Amino acid sequence: MQSDSQLVSAALQGDQAAFATMVDRYQRVARAVAFQAIGDHHAAEDAAQEAFLAAYQKLSSLREGSLFGRWLLTIVRRQAMRIRRARRRDIPLDHAAHVAEAEKNGLDHDAEFLLAALMGLPQRERQLLMLRHFGGHSVTDIAQMVGRPVGTVTKQLSRGYARLREQFTKAKS
Numbered sequence: 001m002q003s004d005s006q007l008v009s010a011a012l013q014g015d016q017a018a019f020a021t022m023v024d025r026y027q028r029v030a031r032a033v034a035f036q037a038i039g040d041h042h043a044a045e046d047a048a049q050e051a052f053l054a055a056y057q058k059l060s061s062l063r064e065g066s067l068f069g070r071w072l073l074t075i076v077r078r079q080a081m082r083i084r085r086a087r088r089r090d091i092p093l094d095h096a097a098h099v100a101e102a103e104k105n106g107l108d109h110d111a112e113f114l115l116a117a118l119m120g121l122p123q124r125e126r127q128l129l130m131l132r133h134f135g136g137h138s139v140t141d142i143a144q145m146v147g148r149p150v151g152t153v154t155k156q157l158s159r160g161y162a163r164l165r166e167q168f169t170k171a172k173s
Contacts, residue, residue, distance in 0.1 A: 008065030011056075019059075023052055026069060029135035030076045036119060036126065037080035043087070047080040054079065069137075069145035073127075117167040125160035128153060 002010075002021070010018035030051060034044035055072050062071055118126055131142045143153040 003066065004068040005065035008059065008062060008068050011059055019056055022068060022072075026072055026135065027052075029069075029131050029137075030072065032130040032134045033073055033076045033127070034080040036130070037077060038084050038087075043083050044080065047083050048076060050083075051076040051079040066144060067147070069131075069141070070147060073145070113168075113171065114164075117164055120167070121160055121163055125156050125163065128156050129160045129164075132157060 002018075004022065004025075007018045007022050011022070027048065030048040031044050034047035034051070035041060038044050038047060051072065054075050055068075062068060118129060121129065127146070128142060131137050131145065132139070137145070139153055139157065140150055143150040146153065148156075
Protein backbone atom coordinates (compact mmCIF):
# COMPACT_ATOMS: atom_id res chain seq x y z
CA MET A 1 0.00 0.00 0.00
CA GLN A 2 1.42 3.34 -1.04
CA SER A 3 1.69 6.16 1.49
CA ASP A 4 -0.17 9.43 1.07
CA SER A 5 3.13 11.11 0.32
CA GLN A 6 3.87 8.69 -2.53
CA LEU A 7 0.37 9.06 -3.94
CA VAL A 8 0.53 12.87 -3.81
CA SER A 9 3.87 12.81 -5.64
CA ALA A 10 2.48 10.50 -8.30
CA ALA A 11 -0.67 12.62 -8.69
CA LEU A 12 1.44 15.74 -9.10
CA GLN A 13 3.31 13.90 -11.88
CA GLY A 14 -0.02 13.45 -13.68
CA ASP A 15 -0.97 9.98 -12.42
CA GLN A 16 -4.76 10.22 -12.14
CA ALA A 17 -4.98 6.69 -10.74
CA ALA A 18 -2.92 7.83 -7.74
CA PHE A 19 -5.45 10.55 -6.95
CA ALA A 20 -8.28 8.05 -7.47
CA THR A 21 -6.61 5.85 -4.85
CA MET A 22 -6.61 8.79 -2.41
CA VAL A 23 -10.29 9.41 -3.15
CA ASP A 24 -11.05 5.75 -2.39
CA ARG A 25 -8.98 5.95 0.79
CA TYR A 26 -10.68 9.07 2.19
CA GLN A 27 -14.15 9.06 0.62
CA ARG A 28 -16.04 7.55 3.57
CA VAL A 29 -14.29 9.75 6.10
CA ALA A 30 -14.88 12.86 3.99
CA ARG A 31 -18.60 12.11 3.77
CA ALA A 32 -18.79 11.43 7.50
CA VAL A 33 -17.01 14.69 8.36
CA ALA A 34 -19.28 16.61 5.98
CA PHE A 35 -22.38 14.94 7.43
CA GLN A 36 -21.21 15.93 10.89
CA ALA A 37 -21.23 19.58 9.83
CA ILE A 38 -24.37 19.58 7.67
CA GLY A 39 -26.61 16.82 8.99
CA ASP A 40 -27.89 15.83 5.54
CA HIS A 41 -26.57 12.82 3.63
CA HIS A 42 -27.05 14.26 0.16
CA ALA A 43 -25.52 17.62 1.01
CA ALA A 44 -22.62 15.81 2.72
CA GLU A 45 -22.00 13.83 -0.46
CA ASP A 46 -21.94 17.09 -2.44
CA ALA A 47 -19.55 18.70 0.05
CA ALA A 48 -17.19 15.72 -0.10
CA GLN A 49 -17.17 15.72 -3.90
CA GLU A 50 -16.52 19.46 -4.03
CA ALA A 51 -13.72 19.04 -1.50
CA PHE A 52 -12.02 16.35 -3.60
CA LEU A 53 -12.27 18.57 -6.65
CA ALA A 54 -10.78 21.51 -4.73
CA ALA A 55 -8.03 19.26 -3.34
CA TYR A 56 -7.16 18.03 -6.83
CA GLN A 57 -7.01 21.57 -8.18
CA LYS A 58 -4.86 22.80 -5.27
CA LEU A 59 -2.74 19.69 -4.77
CA SER A 60 0.43 21.51 -5.78
CA SER A 61 -0.03 23.86 -2.81
CA LEU A 62 0.25 20.96 -0.34
CA ARG A 63 3.73 21.27 1.12
CA GLU A 64 3.98 17.84 2.71
CA GLY A 65 2.27 14.91 1.01
CA SER A 66 2.08 12.90 4.22
CA LEU A 67 -0.40 15.47 5.57
CA PHE A 68 -2.87 14.94 2.74
CA GLY A 69 -5.58 13.44 4.97
CA ARG A 70 -5.48 16.26 7.47
CA TRP A 71 -5.42 18.86 4.68
CA LEU A 72 -8.32 17.20 2.85
CA LEU A 73 -10.49 17.05 5.97
CA THR A 74 -9.93 20.77 6.50
CA ILE A 75 -11.15 21.37 2.94
CA VAL A 76 -14.14 19.08 3.56
CA ARG A 77 -15.12 20.98 6.70
CA ARG A 78 -14.86 24.31 4.87
CA GLN A 79 -16.95 23.06 1.94
CA ALA A 80 -19.55 21.63 4.32
CA MET A 81 -19.80 24.87 6.26
CA ARG A 82 -20.10 26.80 3.00
CA ILE A 83 -23.01 24.57 1.95
CA ARG A 84 -24.58 24.85 5.39
CA ARG A 85 -24.41 28.66 5.29
CA ALA A 86 -25.87 28.66 1.78
CA ARG A 87 -28.83 26.64 3.00
CA ARG A 88 -29.44 29.30 5.68
CA ARG A 89 -30.84 26.88 8.16
CA ASP A 90 -29.56 24.62 10.86
CA ILE A 91 -30.58 21.01 10.67
CA PRO A 92 -31.41 19.56 14.10
CA LEU A 93 -29.26 16.64 15.08
CA ASP A 94 -31.61 15.19 17.67
CA HIS A 95 -32.30 11.48 17.69
CA ALA A 96 -35.75 11.75 16.08
CA ALA A 97 -34.33 13.59 13.08
CA HIS A 98 -31.60 10.95 12.74
CA VAL A 99 -34.11 8.11 12.85
CA ALA A 100 -36.30 9.75 10.19
CA GLU A 101 -33.28 10.33 7.94
CA ALA A 102 -32.04 6.79 8.55
CA GLU A 103 -35.37 5.27 7.59
CA LYS A 104 -35.43 7.39 4.44
CA ASN A 105 -31.90 6.19 3.58
CA GLY A 106 -32.51 2.56 4.52
CA LEU A 107 -30.41 2.43 7.70
CA ASP A 108 -31.63 0.25 10.52
CA HIS A 109 -32.42 1.63 13.98
CA ASP A 110 -29.20 0.33 15.58
CA ALA A 111 -27.00 1.92 12.92
CA GLU A 112 -28.93 5.14 13.33
CA PHE A 113 -28.55 5.05 17.11
CA LEU A 114 -24.81 4.53 16.66
CA LEU A 115 -24.62 7.50 14.30
CA ALA A 116 -26.61 9.68 16.72
CA ALA A 117 -24.38 8.58 19.60
CA LEU A 118 -21.27 9.29 17.54
CA MET A 119 -22.56 12.77 16.67
CA GLY A 120 -22.97 13.43 20.40
CA LEU A 121 -19.28 12.90 21.11
CA PRO A 122 -16.85 15.80 21.48
CA GLN A 123 -15.41 16.94 18.13
CA ARG A 124 -11.93 15.45 18.59
CA GLU A 125 -13.16 12.03 19.66
CA ARG A 126 -15.80 11.98 16.92
CA GLN A 127 -13.24 12.84 14.23
CA LEU A 128 -10.83 10.14 15.39
CA LEU A 129 -13.53 7.46 15.58
CA MET A 130 -14.71 8.38 12.08
CA LEU A 131 -11.19 8.13 10.72
CA ARG A 132 -10.65 4.81 12.47
CA HIS A 133 -13.89 3.08 11.59
CA PHE A 134 -15.37 4.80 8.55
CA GLY A 135 -11.96 5.38 7.00
CA GLY A 136 -10.29 2.17 8.19
CA HIS A 137 -7.07 3.99 9.11
CA SER A 138 -4.55 2.73 11.65
CA VAL A 139 -3.91 4.66 14.84
CA THR A 140 -0.46 5.62 13.53
CA ASP A 141 -1.94 6.94 10.28
CA ILE A 142 -4.58 8.89 12.17
CA ALA A 143 -1.96 10.44 14.44
CA GLN A 144 -0.06 11.57 11.38
CA MET A 145 -3.22 12.93 9.70
CA VAL A 146 -4.36 14.98 12.66
CA GLY A 147 -0.88 15.99 13.81
CA ARG A 148 -1.09 14.50 17.30
CA PRO A 149 1.10 11.95 19.08
CA VAL A 150 0.03 8.29 18.81
CA GLY A 151 -0.51 8.12 22.58
CA THR A 152 -2.88 11.08 22.48
CA VAL A 153 -4.86 9.55 19.63
CA THR A 154 -5.05 6.21 21.46
CA LYS A 155 -6.29 7.89 24.63
CA GLN A 156 -8.89 9.97 22.76
CA LEU A 157 -10.11 6.86 20.93
CA SER A 158 -10.41 5.03 24.25
CA ARG A 159 -12.42 7.90 25.71
CA GLY A 160 -14.68 7.93 22.66
CA TYR A 161 -15.28 4.17 22.94
CA ALA A 162 -16.05 4.55 26.65
CA ARG A 163 -18.58 7.31 25.96
CA LEU A 164 -20.26 5.21 23.25
CA ARG A 165 -20.42 2.18 25.58
CA GLU A 166 -21.95 4.40 28.27
CA GLN A 167 -24.62 5.64 25.84
CA PHE A 168 -25.46 2.09 24.72
CA THR A 169 -25.65 0.90 28.34
CA LYS A 170 -28.05 3.75 29.19
CA ALA A 171 -30.16 3.00 26.11
CA LYS A 172 -30.52 -0.69 27.05
CA SER A 173 -31.60 0.17 30.60
